[in-house]
Amino acid sequence: xxxxxxQSRGGVFTLPRPESRLWTTMLxxxxxLLYCARVLMPICVVTMSSRFDWDKKQSGxxxxxxxxxxxxxxxxxxxxxxxxxxxxxxxxxxxxxxxFPIPLSALLGVYFPALASLLSQKVQESERAxxxxxxxxxxxxxxxxxxxxxxxxxDWYGWESVFYLSGLLTLLWVYCMCKFILPQKEIIVSxxxxxxxxxxxxxxxxxxxxxxxxxxPIWAVIVxxxxxxxxxxxxxxxxxxxxxxxxxxxxxxxFNVIPWLVAIPTSLFAGFLSDQCISQGxxxxxxxxxxxxxxxxxSSLFALGIGYSTxxxxxxxxxxxxxGLQTFNHSGIxxxxxxxxxxxxxxxxxVANTGGALLGVICVYLAGHLIENTGSWVSVFxxxxxxxxxxxxxxxxxxxxxxxxxxxxxxxx
Numbered sequence: 001x002x003x004x005x006x007q008s009r010g011g012v013f014t015l016p017r018p019e020s021r022l023w024t025t026m027l028x029x030x031x032x033l034l035y036c037a038r039v040l041m042p043i044c045v046v047t048m049s050s051r052f053d054w055d056k057k058q059s060g061x062x063x064x065x066x067x068x069x070x071x072x073x074x075x076x077x078x079x080x081x082x083x084x085x086x087x088x089x090x091x092x093x094x095x096x097x098x099x100f101p102i103p104l105s106a107l108l109g110v111y112f113p114a115l116a117s118l119l120s121q122k123v124q125e126s127e128r129a130x131x132x133x134x135x136x137x138x139x140x141x142x143x144x145x146x147x148x149x150x151x152x153x154x155d156w157y158g159w160e161s162v163f164y165l166s167g168l169l170t171l172l173w174v175y176c177m178c179k180f181i182l183p184q185k186e187i188i189v190s191x192x193x194x195x196x197x198x199x200x201x202x203x204x205x206x207x208x209x210x211x212x213x214x215x216x217p218i219w220a221v222i223v224x225x226x227x228x229x230x231x232x233x234x235x236x237x238x239x240x241x242x243x244x245x246x247x248x249x250x251x252x253x254x255f256n257v258i259p260w261l262v263a264i265p266t267s268l269f270a271g272f273l274s275d276q277c278i279s280q281g282x283x284x285x286x287x288x289x290x291x292x293x294x295x296x297x298x299s300s301l302f303a304l305g306i307g308y309s310t311x312x313x314x315x316x317x318x319x320x321x322x323x324g325l326q327t328f329n330h331s332g333i334x335x336x337x338x339x340x341x342x343x344x345x346x347x348x349x350x351v352a353n354t355g356g357a358l359l360g361v362i363c364v365y366l367a368g369h370l371i372e373n374t375g376s377w378v379s380v381f382x383x384x385x386x387x388x389x390x391x392x393x394x395x396x397x398x399x400x401x402x403x404x405x406x407x408x409x410x411x412x413x
Contacts, residue, residue, distance in 0.1 A: 030177075031136065034139070035139040039236065040162055042238070045062065116346050116349035119345075129331040132331070132335050133268055133330045140267065143260040147257045221336045224392065225334070226352050227390055230362075230363045233364060262321075266325065294328040296392040299322050299328075306381050363383060366383065
């Protein structure tokens with residue numbers, strides 16, 4: 001059997017190093033495949049809109065419709081992760097992949113809340129930023145893989161083949177999870193625990209929910225997370241169309257690959273920098289806010305520059321800087337949720353991501369509406385900058401980093 005988790009300061013049970021590395025690798029691959037699925041429609045939307053005669057408003061509706069299924073399972077997935085364990089919810093979400101074609105919505109809905117819950121319980125505060133950033137680079141790897149393979153398959157075999165590739169890779173990941181990480185007996189245990197987690201007769205929770213949701217720092221990180229998520233979704237959805245229309249002679253694989261290739265080292269660097277700052281005595285909230293200034297603030301300046309680009313190379317450079325710097329959010333608000341409430345980080349992350357998905361529906365559709373009515377892409381990037389500024393200012397003013405999910409923590413609040 002694997003070695004037992006070790007308890008560290010603050011009541012967090014950390015995984016032994018070998019097991020931690022294996023989990024980190026598999027979670028990174030899971031995030032990679034999640035984003036392979038996430039970018040399918042943005043990559044294929046230009047071809048599909050031509051095939052089905054969609055205008056920009058209709059394309060915006062199709063692109064934003066992803067979020068409806070995504071947001072429905074965020075809170076439930078996060079709550080179950082806190083109750084029965086993030087690893088078990090990941091197993092349940094993985095099991096749903098065999099019910100093809102349901103798979104994509106299943107993993108997309110509960111993956112990140114389960115991940116937040118798992119890392120908040122298993123990773124020490126001083127290591128959370130690098131661990132989350134490492135796993136988070138899977139989003140860039142996934143976008144990169146699908147940017148290359150998807151663009152080529154789209155040209156060679158049509159848009160249908162891009163969806164088939166994502167499904168096959170996902171089934172392979174599920175097999176590896178069941179084979180090397182989660183033994184067969186865990187499936188039965190997970191289903192039993194699921195019933196307990198959903199049962200109304202289960203023991204009352206020790207988490208002071210009313211007090212938690214009255215605290216400004218909780219809402220600050222939720223608002224910042226939903227703003228960052230919605231703007232990222234907006235860029236992810238519309239950038240392929242922007243490049244295809246603004247620079248029609250450009251190669252799809254270039255703008256679908258380079259920004260995400262840049263984002264991988266920046267994400268790892270952000271996590272390393274944040275953890276180093278805390279290890280050297282910097283207050284966690286100072287490190288989180290600094291990361292967020294870069295992730296939401298500086299990245300927005302480069303996003304504004306995309307709309308005014310006069311050449312393809314300039315547009316790719318601005319896009320690469322925008323996407324790369326946004327990865328600093330992993331070491332800012334994403335881990336701040338785990339700082340504030342590790343016992344219910346999954347649910348809080350689910351609430352924030354649900355808000356981000358709902359706002360993503362609005363922003364992605366509004367972006368299509370703005371393009372259709374103004375004929376200018378500048379308005380889209382202005383929208384991204386405004387929403388990011390709102391989330392950043394809220395977090396800088398009200399953000400904190402001490403625990404708020406246990407009764408003793410309220411004596412000084």
